[in-house]
Amino acid sequence: MQRSRLGLTAAGLLVVGLGMSGCTTSDTTVQAKSPDTVAITPAIPASSAPATEPPVTEPAAPATTVPVVTEAPTTESPTTEAATTEAPTTTEAPTTTTIAPLPSNIEVVGASSTPIAAVGKGSGPDTAVVQLRLLQLGFWNGGADGKYGNTTQQAVMAFQKYLGLPATGKVDTDTAAWMTALDTKAHGLTDTGTLIEVDKGKQLLFVVVDGKTQWALNTSTATGQPYAEEDKNTPGEIQTGVSITPDGLWKTNRERPEGWWEGDLGQIYRPKYFKGGVAVHGSNSIPNYPASHGCVRLSVQAMDWIWDNNVMPLGITVWVHE
Numbered sequence: 001m002q003r004s005r006l007g008l009t010a011a012g013l014l015v016v017g018l019g020m021s022g023c024t025t026s027d028t029t030v031q032a033k034s035p036d037t038v039a040i041t042p043a044i045p046a047s048s049a050p051a052t053e054p055p056v057t058e059p060a061a062p063a064t065t066v067p068v069v070t071e072a073p074t075t076e077s078p079t080t081e082a083a084t085t086e087a088p089t090t091t092e093a094p095t096t097t098t099i100a101p102l103p104s105n106i107e108v109v110g111a112s113s114t115p116i117a118a119v120g121k122g123s124g125p126d127t128a129v130v131q132l133r134l135l136q137l138g139f140w141n142g143g144a145d146g147k148y149g150n151t152t153q154q155a156v157m158a159f160q161k162y163l164g165l166p167a168t169g170k171v172d173t174d175t176a177a178w179m180t181a182l183d184t185k186a187h188g189l190t191d192t193g194t195l196i197e198v199d200k201g202k203q204l205l206f207v208v209v210d211g212k213t214q215w216a217l218n219t220s221t222a223t224g225q226p227y228a229e230e231d232k233n234t235p236g237e238i239q240t241g242v243s244i245t246p247d248g249l250w251k252t253n254r255e256r257p258e259g260w261w262e263g264d265l266g267q268i269y270r271p272k273y274f275k276g277g278v279a280v281h282g283s284n285s286i287p288n289y290p291a292s293h294g295c296v297r298l299s300v301q302a303m304d305w306i307w308d309n310n311v312m313p314l315g316i317t318v319w320v321h322e
Contacts, residue, residue: 105191167288
């Protein structure tokens with residue numbers, strides 16, 4: 001059997017890339033305007049009589065240009081600082097990481113708020129906690145009475161099979177740690193419809209309602225080996241064949257509601273048939289390996305629960321797969 005581990009449930013992260021734009025700056029030197037000039041002309045003296053001789057005229061004072069003081073002239077040609085533009089920084093396109101939603105048939109229940117104790121097969125308050133935790137994770141048992149009975153052992157075995165742990169039916173340290181940490185409810189492969197799913201690879205039976213797995217139960221299906229055994233209903237006659245639980249989609253088509261019945265190859269309890277003489281039925285032996293001639297075995301208590309709650313009415317689909 002392949003060993004598997006279901007991760008914790010697993011949370012989503014969003015990474016936002018930030019873009020960076022370049023900046024530009026420019027400085028311009030202002031050139032001085034040309035110097036302004038002001039001409040100063042002396043006044044000419046007035047005379048009351050007309051001059052008989054050419055008037056003596058004092059030489060005119062030379063024109064004086066008074067420069068307007070400005071900033072010292074620059075000998076070098078005016079310069080303007082070249083506009084500086086930072087090279088644009090190339091960044092990767094913003095990346096968004098998304099986490100795909102969980103499949104519709106997976107239900108998150110969260111890890112246990114308190115560590116589960118490794119109770120072995122002992123009874124007591126810690127065992128009641130184990131029973132409640134198994135129910136929360138979808139592994140059917142008879143309830144939290146604190147007694148380590150058959151349904152509790154079967155539920156622990158189913159839990160161990162589901163995770164690929166050694167299916168001892170005992171809550172050891174490893175089993176208790178996984179029981180504490182597992183954060184999703186047990187589920188089969190189907191995500192649609194209401195049916196019974198039999199996983200021969202895991203040796204588990206799942207009760208599915210509207211695409212959601214409600215319960216997981218320990219089961220034992222056919223060995224896959226040839227057999228030759230006496231017919232229990234016809235003494236002296238030998239039944240031969242190969243033990244096979246047939247893969248496929250079937251429907252329950254007949255049932256026997258009360259007590260034990262003598263099948264051709266042994267006793268069966270309250271069977272619900274879905275393919276010829278192959279049925280889901282109660283048994284006193286549901287080991288951690290395939291052991292039947294073809295039927296799907298459940299504990300007697302689990303079979304009573306199925307009947308009492310009409311979990312497998314006539315006509316319901318039974319999906320069998322590896």
